[in-house]
Amino acid sequence: MCIRDSTMGVDVQKNGLFYVIQGWGFNSESWLLDHDFIAGETEHEAVWAGLRSIITGALGQRRIDRCFIDSGYRPGDVQRRPDHAVYSFCRRPPGQVFPTKGADTMDTPVRFVSLDYTVGGRVIKQGVKLFHLNTDYFKRWLHGRIRWPKDQPGGWHLHVQTTEDFCRQIVSEELLL
Numbered sequence: 309m310c311i312r313d314s315t316m317g318v319d320v321q322k323n324g325l326f327y328v329i330q331g332w333g334f335n336s337e338s339w340l341l342d343h344d345f346i347a348g349e350t351e352h353e354a355v356w357a358g359l360r361s362i363i364t365g366a367l368g369q370r371r372i373d374r375c376f377i378d379s380g381y382r383p384g385d386v387q388r389r390p391d392h393a394v395y396s397f398c399r400r401p402p403g404q405v406f407p408t409k410g411a412d413t414m415d416t417p418v419r420f421v422s423l424d425y426t427v428g429g430r431v432i433k434q435g436v437k438l439f440h441l442n443t444d445y446f447k448r449w450l451h452g453r454i455r456w457p458k459d460q461p462g463g464w465h466l467h468v469q470t471t472e473d474f475c476r477q478i479v480s481e482e483l484l485l
Contacts, residue, residue, distance in 0.1 A: 309331070309333070309339055310333045310334065311331035311332065311339065312333055312334075313331075313332050313373040313374075314329060314330065314331045314332065314371075314372055315330050315332065315372065315373060315374050315376065316329045316330075316362070316363060316372045316374070316375040316376070317330075317375075317376050317377075317378075318359065318375065318376070318377040318378065319378050319381075320350055320377060320378055320379075320380075320381040320394060321350070322349065322350060322381070323348070324346050324347040324348055324355060325346040325348075325350065325355060325358075325359055326344075326345050327342075327344060327345075327359070328340070328342070328343045329342040329343070329369075329372065331370075333461070334461050334462075335460075336453075337462050337463055337465075338463075339467070340466045340467055340470060341370070341467070342369070343470070343471075343474050346359055346362075350381075356397055359397075360397075363375050363404070363405065372404070374404060374405075374406070375404060375405040376405075376406050376407075376408045376439060376441075377397065377405065377406070378394075378409075379394040379395065379408060379409055379438065395407055395425055396427065398436060399425070399436060406437055406438070407436060407438050407439070408438070408439045409438060409439070409440050409441070410440075410441050410443040411440055411441070411442060411443065412442075412443055412444050413442065413444060414440060414442040416442065417441070417442045417445045418439060418441055419439075419440045420439045421437075421438050421440070422434035422436070422437055422438075423435065423436045423438050450478065451479070454478075
């Protein structure tokens with residue numbers, strides 16, 4: 309296993325954060341490094357502080373090179389506690405953590421836009437870089453990598469502690485044509 313960098317994907321729910329950490333090598337070969345759930349109401353700082361500790365490697369694991377957080381549940385316009393929204397979280401540190409938004413079909417697998425962002429009543433022009441992801445493309449890519457020939461670099465590997473529940477979630481959706 310020759311990992312060149314690592315990414316983290318985070319799904320935001322009301323009662324916590326699901327995350328997956330992948331290591332990446334040659335030919336987009338990847339290894340599941342960790343997956344877990346950070347329990348806690350996402351309106352409160354504690355769950356976000358726990359995520360920040362994982363991203364920065366403060367818990368003793370490898371530092372995450374890039375983190376992508378689904379902004380569909382709690383985007384940056386939460387009026388009650390805007391400092392706890394995904395867009396706010398992604399602004400620190402800049403260039404490492406990015407909000408995402410999935411779409412079933414797009415012209416390209418990934419497209420980003422710079423959004424104006426309001427914090428404390430002040431507009432920050434192009435303050436957040438939002439990544440739009442073609443979910444159909446990435447589901448097909450993942451299913452192809454799961455079936456990748458074992459003798460060729462480019463496969464998608466799990467570790468021995470991977471739970472059955474996690475495996476079921478990964479293959480739970482299929483593309484119907």
